[in-house]
Amino acid sequence: MQWINAIIQGILLGGLYALLAAGLSLMFGVMRIVNLAHGALAILAAYLGLVIVQATGISPFLALLAVVPIMAAVGYLLQWGVFNRALSMGGLSPLLAAFGLAVVVTQLLQLRFSADLQSLQVGSLSVASITITDQISIGVLPLITFVVGVVVILGLQIFLSRAPLGRAMRAASDDPQTVPLMGIDNRRVYALATAIALATVGIAGMFLGMRGNFNPTYGDAMLIFAFEAVIIGGLGSLWGTLAGGMVLGIAQTVGAQVNPSYGILIGNLVFLAILAFRPTGLMPKAVTT
Amino acid sequence: MSATSSSTRDLHAVVSPHARVRRATRASWIGLGVAVALILVAPIAPYVVDRGTQGSLVTLFSLIVMATMWNLLAGYGGMLSIGQQAYIGIGAYALVYFADTLGLDPFMAVPLAVVVAGVLAYPISFLAFRLSGGYFAIGTWVIAIVIMLIVQQVPAFGGGIGQTFSAFSELTPGRRIAYVYWLSLAGVVLAVLVTYLIMRSRLGLGFTAIRDDAVAAGSLGVRVTRSKRFVFVVAAMGCGLAGAMITANTLRVQPDSIFSVNYSVFMIFIVVIGGLGSIEGPILGAVVFFALQQWLADLGSWYLLILGVIAILITLLLPRGLWGLISGDGRIRLFPVGYLLQPRPAGGTGAGAASPAAPSGT
Numbered sequence: 001m002q003w004i005n006a007i008i009q010g011i012l013l014g015g016l017y018a019l020l021a022a023g024l025s026l027m028f029g030v031m032r033i034v035n036l037a038h039g040a041l042a043i044l045a046a047y048l049g050l051v052i053v054q055a056t057g058i059s060p061f062l063a064l065l066a067v068v069p070i071m072a073a074v075g076y077l078l079q080w081g082v083f084n085r086a087l088s089m090g091g092l093s094p095l096l097a098a099f100g101l102a103v104v105v106t107q108l109l110q111l112r113f114s115a116d117l118q119s120l121q122v123g124s125l126s127v128a129s130i131t132i133t134d135q136i137s138i139g140v141l142p143l144i145t146f147v148v149g150v151v152v153i154l155g156l157q158i159f160l161s162r163a164p165l166g167r168a169m170r171a172a173s174d175d176p177q178t179v180p181l182m183g184i185d186n187r188r189v190y191a192l193a194t195a196i197a198l199a200t201v202g203i204a205g206m207f208l209g210m211r212g213n214f215n216p217t218y219g220d221a222m223l224i225f226a227f228e229a230v231i232i233g234g235l236g237s238l239w240g241t242l243a244g245g246m247v248l249g250i251a252q253t254v255g256a257q258v259n260p261s262y263g264i265l266i267g268n269l270v271f272l273a274i275l276a277f278r279p280t281g282l283m284p285k286a287v288t289t
Numbered sequence: 290m291s292a293t294s295s296s297t298r299d300l301h302a303v304v305s306p307h308a309r310v311r312r313a314t315r316a317s318w319i320g321l322g323v324a325v326a327l328i329l330v331a332p333i334a335p336y337v338v339d340r341g342t343q344g345s346l347v348t349l350f351s352l353i354v355m356a357t358m359w360n361l362l363a364g365y366g367g368m369l370s371i372g373q374q375a376y377i378g379i380g381a382y383a384l385v386y387f388a389d390t391l392g393l394d395p396f397m398a399v400p401l402a403v404v405v406a407g408v409l410a411y412p413i414s415f416l417a418f419r420l421s422g423g424y425f426a427i428g429t430w431v432i433a434i435v436i437m438l439i440v441q442q443v444p445a446f447g448g449g450i451g452q453t454f455s456a457f458s459e460l461t462p463g464r465r466i467a468y469v470y471w472l473s474l475a476g477v478v479l480a481v482l483v484t485y486l487i488m489r490s491r492l493g494l495g496f497t498a499i500r501d502d503a504v505a506a507g508s509l510g511v512r513v514t515r516s517k518r519f520v521f522v523v524a525a526m527g528c529g530l531a532g533a534m535i536t537a538n539t540l541r542v543q544p545d546s547i548f549s550v551n552y553s554v555f556m557i558f559i560v561v562i563g564g565l566g567s568i569e570g571p572i573l574g575a576v577v578f579f580a581l582q583q584w585l586a587d588l589g590s591w592y593l594l595i596l597g598v599i600a601i602l603i604t605l606l607l608p609r610g611l612w613g614l615i616s617g618d619g620r621i622r623l624f625p626v627g628y629l630l631q632p633r634p635a636g637g638t639g640a641g642a643a644s645p646a647a648p649s650g651t
Contacts, residue, residue, distance in 0.1 A: 034423020035423075086604065091367075092565070093608060095426060096600070099557060100597045100601035101597075101601060103594075103596075103597035107590045107593045110590045111591065220550065224430065231420070231428075264438065265442075268431055275420070
């Protein structure tokens with residue numbers, strides 16, 4: 001029973017990882033940028049939520065309405081100010097710029113908020129749970145997080161396949177030379193893609209902060225978990241990312257069930273095993289570039 | 290023209306009779322002179338400067354070794370790694386294991402530790418090379434974390450607490466730091482020399498081609514993956530050496546600190562600030578970084594913040610770093626790893642170094 005419980009908790013945790021990974025996946029898919037600042041920006045969103053909640057006393061769920069647009073604006077400006085220029089320079093420039101950004105954001109948070117652990121208070125919701133049997137219960141907040149993760153991924157999928165802007169993003173990814181000939185400015189499409197990616201980062205950061213503790217250095221682990229979800233699931237597939245997040249979540253919770261200090265290690269080992277034996281991931285996109 | 294011929298004589302056969310190919314320039318002869326002078330003067334430091342200064346110089350030398358190796362990976366191999374701390378930790382733990390646990394002579398244990406880092410890097414490369422670009426970067430980081438988590442679980446390595454390095458404990462502190470200083474000096478000279486020899490060789494020419502365009506290089510017969518694997522292993526050995534130097538200097542290994550991602554942060558900032566893709570850049574960057582570290586040490590978090598901002602600005606505005614600025618984008622080369630084509634004057638030898646891209650004039 002403990003094991004079934006661990007697997008259920010792992011699946012729910014996987015929803016959070018998939019939520020985190022969606023933005024990483026989107027930026028890579030559209031611009032071939034691996035945003036090494038992804039985790040740091042998620043933690044930035046959590047602190048943003050904390051500041052708003054502490055200043056106004058509103059619920060973190062309401063604070064999302066402010067955090068998400070702010071993060072989207074941050075993404076738009078980052079793409080205009082930093083990444084578009086770095087992309088035009090080619091080579092390792094986008095990665096190096098993103099890496100520098102990760103360090104800068106983490107250090108800024110460290111200076112402003114210190115390394116103390118923080119969390120976003122959601123009152124009784126943090127302990128509310130649905131009891132299935134004596135030993136199995138599903139936390140309401142993890143369940144909400146999971147559902148939000150699925151909805152965000154579903155939304156992105158529909159947006160990319162149906163919306164005109166989504167189509168422009170896929171076009172800019174497939175053939176960045178031809179897209180400007182159709183009267184579309186790549187740089188603007190990229191800025192909007194990063195804005196959407198960081199909006200999802202904002203949601204992920206807020207749920208991260210509601211589900212558990214965080215401090216400025218947590219960004220490193222968040223980047224790594226998001227990356228592992230993307231690779232386990234298979235590059236270029238958002239549904240794969242959801243599956244990858246769940247596999248990683250299950251590996252971590254089952255590993256922690258074996259021995260509390262093994263959780264992260266087992267998660268990483270499962271990732272390395274997938275890399276070694278199934279490098280295209282669980283749900284590879286039919287055509288990869 | 291054969292893209293991989295490495296000797297100047299081969300090139301002479303294919304270029305115009307009115308031009309000649311040179312490798313050394315006036316700047317490189319001056320560079321050689323300065324390097325030889327430094328290498329001859331540096332060993333007397335333990336007789337003239339105090340222990341604290343020697344310890345600081347060992348730190349500087351380890352930064353130069355790490356940055357030189359990171360540049361070999363990223364600047365030439367195009368591989369951005371955030372996981373070089375894996376080999377720093379392996380080198381450090383291997384040194385303690387060979388010297389303390391097995392009781393080998395510490396000076397024997399250092400080369401052995403370097404070999405261990407290389408031997409472990411070889412199979413790891415097969416895993417890491419499944420990823421490319423930014424995902425390669427995070428993948429190397431995950432591998433470093435896994436190695437740290439495993440080391441933490443091994444009681445023989447002291448678990449999470451780590452170990453003290455006591456092989457030097459019978460020596461007086463003055464003698465110990467002098468030995469470590471000489472060892473580190475030899476290490477830094479070796480690391481730069483190996484990088485120079487690699488870049489001057491056929492392999493180095495292939496790397497310059499890979500750096501500029503990996504697909505085109507591959508189509509011309511450069512063995513891209515094999516060359517990358519070779520520098521991956523060499524860079525791991527260099528970082529293993531740096532780890533051994535750090536441990537011999539600090540006399541302690543602890544998993545959280547020796548496997549810290551901050552080592553990779555330092556390497557990246559040093560190379561970006563100094564100049565990616567040159568041998569001189571990482572050395573200059575390490576000196577600048579070391580000076581900033583001493584100067585900004587009291588500022589705590591501000592120090593990494595300032596370095597991060599500088600690194601972003603240099604990436605966006607000055608992609609060849611400070612050395613690119615000083616050398617006029619590579620016109621001055623202290624380490625002659627390239628080929629220069631010069632017009633052959635009507636009579637006698639050319640006077641001085643001509644423009645590196647002088648037309649061949651057929």
